[in-house]
Amino acid sequence: MLGTHPLELGAHLSEHHSFSALLEYVTNTNGEGFAMNAPFLPILPIVDSLLADNQILTPIPQSNTETELSPIKRSKIWELKEANRCPIVGTCLSKDELIRFARRFHFEASITDVFLLHVEAVNCVATRNPASEAIQKYLDSKYQTALTRFESAKTDAAVFDLWKKCFVQGEIAGALWAALTHKRISDNTRGKIYADMHMHSHHMGANQAADTRRLAQLEKEYAELETAMELQKQHHSRIEAKLRMRFQEALAESEHLRQNQKEIVALQARLSAIESGKTMTEMGQRLMKLSMENERLKSVAHQANNLEQSLQDAHNQIVALVDECKVLIAERDALERFLLSDSSCKDSCNHPNAHGTSQLKDCCVVCVGGRIAQLPQYRMLAEQMGIRLTHHDGGQQHALSRLPEMINSADAVICPTDCVSHAAYYQLKRLCKRHSKPCLLFKGKGVASFASALIRLSLGQVSLNADTCELLAEGISK
Template sequence: MDTSILLKQLVPKVFSPEESVVANNSPTIAMSSSIKRHAKLWELSETYHCPIIGTCLSISDLEKFARSFNFTASLRNEFALHVETVNRVSTRNEVSKAIHKFLNKKYQTYVTDFEVARSDTDVLALWRKYSIHGEVAGALWAGFTHKAASNETRKIIYADMHMLSHQVGAGQATDMRRLARLEKENTEIKFALKQQQQQQTRNEVRLRKQLHATESELENLRQSGNEVAVLRARIAALESGVAMVEMGQRLMSLTMANEQLQMTSERVSTLAKLLETTNNKAAILLRERNMLVSEKKTLEQFLLTKNTPDESKRKSLLPHMHSMRNSCILCVGGRITLLPQYRMLAEQLGIRLIHHDGGQQKALSRLHSMVDSADAVICPTDCVSHAAYYQLKRHCRRTGKRCLLFKGASVSGFTTALATLSSDPTNVSRSAIKCVPEIIEK
């Protein structure tokens, strides 16, 4: 297929008056605000077909339709598949009807949510609500085909999608810069930790020497105490006033020395406690550093996999994660604001991610059915309710569903959790189901 010719048929016409005319001069149905039914895919302006096909259909979806309807484009040429699909849905035919039906089923939840919109303004408000949270694909389809959406609203949605594509590219560049900054910070932390360990070793040697010296002083103090007792006995026996004065002076000197030694002993005890506290803090910092290094390596492998066009190289970078493609993973809890990033990571790995918020807005009664429908379950224990945590744990143990309970609801923690989940040599969809013992008990 000549993709350059197909591309010319996709020239944007958002703000031109010829929206109702297709490239082959065949008439299309002009969408009017007076039509009180949902728009069909082929009834929409050709301009909107490109963002709909590119956003709402995955590459695997395009390949499925290409095989079913004998596309002329090569299955290895993703752009050619996209262009041919866009051209085929410009009129009513078997391909456009099948894709329209598929999109309605795929994004049924969003179509149902948009049913509450009664006016053009309501449709635009719902689009912006979902797009802010990163739920773009379903909201795009529901907004474009809504019966109350006007051409002006569709133009605004199209413009938002256009700008969003630029922002996504800029965001990837920002992530790469952030990764470089994190690597630099990690190197600095390693160097600072090494220096701190060396300083701690020197302090420990110095404190041990002080401790030995203090123990010697304590032993001398005990001997001095014995001498005091002997001197007191001699003082009582002496009758000479001069001798008693001399002995009294000596006693006072020994008493002061005894007090000084006791103060030194207390200081040594304080230093020993401080040393123990410092060792504990250093151990905690070391564990945190190891965890950050592990998360950084996982993110590095993921980014390398994402930016590597060669399929065999991607398999070698994340071999276990590659085996999880086409699996269904349920995420219970986590940060709602990071859910779009969770979904993006899962989609990049070919994983279908479903989410339950742990009872914040979704009922806990749905949790069992969602667990049963998933191949495996992950749950950040530091960002989920107690009720959802214990209910999920009991159900997974009872049913044998594989469940990974981990600490850390960040994007890097989520990526590390997927890597941990995929480290089992058996396939996720057929693996023996178990609960991971390294969890944080609430």
């Protein structure tokens, strides 16, 4: 019920100067009298003066600065405005929690329609009732930590500063409940908090749409890579089956040659034991035939040796293909982890350590060699991981005299050993040892190999002064 402000009473009495005027003014002010919650103390001295001697009344001087009386306790949710209740219900209660309250208090809206449940919940907490009291008690219990933290704020400005700090850090739900129900907060500050939440919802919607598009693109690229990998695996399986068949055939031919060699030895023994000339003649004829057969067998043996060499080469190729397949699988897994981490990072952009690259964040890494055409992809991957990437092409267009300055100013060095010149490689190795720079040497010219190398470098895996460095050096010299 609206009432008359005591200062207006004082001004009215100063004009009429009588107690009867006071009674008439109180009775005739909109027919309503005083409000139950209006402060009455400022007019008590005036009333006492009228009761004492009915003298001329003088208004009590007012101070130039108004002191706002702070509430003595926190506000309840039903005491807040609708503009404040709506973001509390939408932000501080999850979908499952809202459904549980709807079932408990028999909301009229369908359980499957979250928006109507939200609207009904906002209307329900507008007044004090069992549902609003239960929600008030649940939110106090859920965000007790935030309430305890906000108790340190003793002024309206301190409440708003603490809200801003939590808002920037992404701690929104608990801070929103603690701030809007704080006993020192003003309506103006509640309006500012509502404005922050309103704009935050717009930004979250735009970011979610962009993340959805990016996720769809990444899923498409992943499917294409998976299909290509499956085709490559099938191709390798067919080659391996053919090589295994040729190997079995060569083993059978080799066994046949060993049996022929045994027969030749037996014939030579019989030849030495022959005594008669006829036998010698027959044996000579047979010997000639056997010699011819021996020559043929030697030719066959020579072919068998060639087949064995071919088989050995094929075996070496199989080993190399298997090793290459393992490297490709490792690079694929590393790229998958990188892509998945990047998507999570974007879904929670206020968490800077989503990639696990805290060791390289804001560090300068120089890449020596690699494909120049893929340099934009190299830089994009490095920027997504928070790395400042500089590049030297290994002497194709850039002078090798720039390497000492670039390596000395970098925090780490990476080098694809199968796409760099000999001179750049040995100078890189010498400079990294001299300046004690971590250096990772890896094989692979593609973007996946580069991403895998960055992740390995961030995990502290380096090649310099290790056995892998010497092995890679031998591979380059060949």
